[in-house]
Amino acid sequence: MKIKSLLLGSAAAMLAVSGASAADAIIAAEPEPVEYVRVCDAFGAGYFYIPGTETCLKISGFVRMDIEFNSNDDSYGTNVRGRLNIQAKEDTELGVLHAYVRVQGDTGTANLNDGSTYDPPAALDQAYAELGGLIFGYTETTWVSSKNGGASGFGSHSDNGLAYGYSQANQIGYNFTGGNWFAAISANDDGDTTTYMPDITGRVGGVFAGATIYLAGGYDQSAENFGLKLGLNTDIGPAGNLIVQGFYADGPTRWGANNSPTGILQFNNSTTYTPEWSVIASYQHQFAPNFKGSIGGQYSSDYYFTPLQGTGTLGSANSGIDSWAIEGVLVWNPVENLEVRGEVRYTDFSSGVTESGAFAGGDATTGIFRLQRNF
Structure with missing residues (x-):
């Protein structure tokens, strides 16, 4: 009887202890997903x-480094x-x-x-x-490239594309795409606070049998002049690509094949150099999946010019000042996302007569060697 009582007492004690332990146990919260x-x-x-x-x-x-040279400076420079x-x-x-x-x-x-x-x-x-199709903010103007225009943007196959009037602006516009056709128009803030009128640029084009043909135009309300650009971008065979662009401007304007002879010479303290007529042609060939090259050229005739404020009157057409340029480019990708690029360009400005007197032309050879890591 004593043994039975002892066993029952021990069992009760164990149950009491285990019950207290269960009540006192800490339950960890489940982690948030x-x-x-x-x-x-x-x-x-x-x-x-x-x-x-x-x-x-x-x-x-990307991160890139350029080593640049100019024959007239007789030195080199770097840019990162x-x-x-x-x-x-x-x-x-x-x-x-x-x-x-x-x-x-x-x-x-x-x-x-x-x-x-x-x-x-x-x-x-x-x-x-x-x-x-609505676009608003600060980016390239539709004179340069529209977001829906595909291969209708920018200039030649080189990094700076030769002289095609690259520009960015605060703008609001609309891009329309339908079938093989595209169109775009934008109102661009030109910084002229004396009027409510913005600059207007537009572009229309289409893709026909693999060739992109387009027309771009711009109205410069400050100068009250306009520019037009007609372009072609087409593949030639499985490895070639051809770009041809023609330009016309009726006066000095930001919407033209603007070209600055900086590093060659300056004429009449001018700030805008717009040719009345200009043409760009550039051919690129893909020699291997990681190696390509291009050659291009540009001819521009009868430069208009806009002098710095207070330094003279506006230039006029038929100034006799022409220019031409030729460039060569090689691009190698030794590994994915790494580009090695070399470019050489020769530019020549002819002599002529402007409203402020004679202008002596000049020439220069420029180029870059580039290393670029993309990500």
Whole structure:
């Protein structure tokens, strides 16, 4: 009986202890679910979803170094540029909502020599948004390239594209695409605060049997002049590409094949050098998957010019000042995302007579050697 009582007492004690232990036990909280970054393949490679949203984000850019030379300077210079591109896209009932921001900074030989700008700040180089065909912000004008124009943008196959009037502006516009056709128009802030009228640029074109043909135009309300550009971009065989562009301007304007003889000479303290007529032709050949080259040239005739404020009257056509240029380019990609580029250009300005007197022409050979890492 005593043994039975002892066993029952021991069991009760054990139950009491285990019950107290269960009551005192610490139960760890379950971890919150982690939302991992998901790949977004709706808009091409490189996009991922911003966690908690349906917005797709892409980050890209490059770091590059140029070694530059100019025969008239009898020296070389260097320039380093870093660029960061950020894109955000999402589908809406009104079309794709897109935002683009491009930030970049440069440091060159001049920066290093002035003793104060070893660390130049990055600058906002582009920032614009699109919804369907609507576009607003700061980016290239439709004189240069429209977002829906495909191969109808920019100049020759070289880095600076020869002289085709590259420009960016605060703007609002619309891009229309239908079948093989595209069109674009934009109102651009030209910085003239004396009027409500902006500059107007537009572009229309289409793709026919693999060839892109287009017409671009711009009205410069400050100068009350206009420019026109007719262009062709077409593949030739499996490895070749041809670009041809013709320009006309009825006076000095930002919407032309503007060309500055900086580094060769300056005439009449001019700030705008617009030829009445100009033509660019450039051919590029893909010799191997990682190696290509191009050759191009440009002829421009009868330069208009706009002197600095207070230094003279506007120039006129038939000044007799012409120019021509020829360039060669080689590009090698030894590994993916690394570019090795070499460019050489010869430019010649002829002599002529302007409203401020005689102008003596000159020539120069310029070039760059570049290393660029893209990401």
